[in-house]
Amino acid sequence: MAPRMSCSVVSILVLLAIHQPFTVHSRSLKSIDPSLTSFQSLEGTVKGQTRQGIREVKRYLKAFGYLDYGEGENDDVTLMDNKFDETLESALKSYQEFYHLKVTGKLDVNTLKQMSAPRCGVPDLVHPRHAERNATKHSKLRVVAHFNFFPNMPTWSKFRLNYAFGPIIGEVSPGEVREVCRRAFQSWSSVSQFTFGEVPLEDSPDIVTGFYRRDHSDGSPFDGAYNILAHAFTPTDGRFHFDADEHWTTSLTSTQIDLESVALHEIGHVLGLAHSNDEKAVMYAVTLAGSVKRDLQQDDINGIRVLYPSQ
The missing domain is CATH 1.10.101.10 (PGBD-like superfamily/PGBD)
Structure with missing residues (x-):
């Protein structure tokens, strides 16, 4: 759940x-x-x-x-x-x-x-009764993992996932949104066993994303601009939603909220990663206006590879 x-x-x-x-x-x-x-x-x-x-x-x-x-x-x-x-x-x-x-x-x-910083709406889940914390010290690499998993570590049982779009409203055009999400999915594909493809909404996609305002019938209403930026659900629910009231941008030089950075983060949740407390990681909960995180960091890569180890 x-x-x-x-x-x-x-x-x-x-x-x-x-x-x-x-x-x-x-x-x-x-x-x-x-x-x-x-x-x-x-x-x-x-x-x-x-x-x-x-x-x-x-x-x-x-x-x-x-x-x-x-x-x-x-x-x-x-x-x-x-x-x-x-x-x-x-x-x-x-x-x-x-x-x-x-x-x-x-x-x-x-x-x-x-x-007060703008952030993802998914809980950080640090309470020991609610979280699966990965604090394993990797002796060979001499690093400490900061990534986290959701309770019971839900995962997908397949590596080919199709996605579709619900409503696309707001300041970014549908074409730009599709391209941003395509790049974000490709970023995760490049470091994992997953492959992704867009399909029509009526074709029963595994993942559905879209833009919504306030109460949108998923139990997690948005709150208007600046506060909660987006949220997602764990495997295998497949939903992730953007707040349509945010001032989204696809420009690297804008002082608004970077859509690709947030999309990359929310897809991580859809795949099963919880929030990292590594401020450099894509899976860090906060996304400040004007900041850009379009490249997965080592903590993100380690997390997805621990959650889905190679055969």
Whole structure:
């Protein structure tokens, strides 16, 4: 079953439920990004305090796999309050560790900045009850794997996959979208056993992609421009969706969101890869406006080859 996806903390006030690490020195939120001013009152908040807006942080961390109050507690009630409790502090520390931030357990400026960045809607799944973490040290290569898999490591049982397009709406033409996705599929094909081909939607494709706005009947509504960029489902569901309200681009020099970078990332999910905490990896959750990641990195390549080993 596909993991649940949700909206970014920027727009989480309207949720029904719920790397690039930032190594700059601490500054006020207003001086960093005007979009963060609504969180100024949370900067520096620590365990034991009660402040308006804490519940949105709780919902964000729960949505992306960090916060788990356990079976004995009432999640709905706890997630509705604004108390900074011990469980939230622990979740924040896990989040900070995953994104290579200073692990403080506090809502410091760099943590709030990271949480406000545009990203994929798929959970990071770092909680041990929900994730399959690959932390194997490869002694011969002297590297540590940062890639992750989904619970139970779902995979495809075949290597020839056909894809089709649903609605293509927004700022990028259908022809450009098709070419972008063709290149993204080819990138994964070049480092794995998979081959891909486009077919008409009526031909029962394995993978279907398209552009959608807000609630589009998959249980994971989009949230408008800038926040959640796209989301995907695990094998063998085969769906990945772009938020049609984003300002997409195919230009290497644009300051908007690069469509090919996000397509490459979401296809990784469709094949079974979860989020990596390697900021250089395509499977890293955050895609900043103006950034480009059109080349699979070694962590991405290692991940797909571990998930689908050669015969």
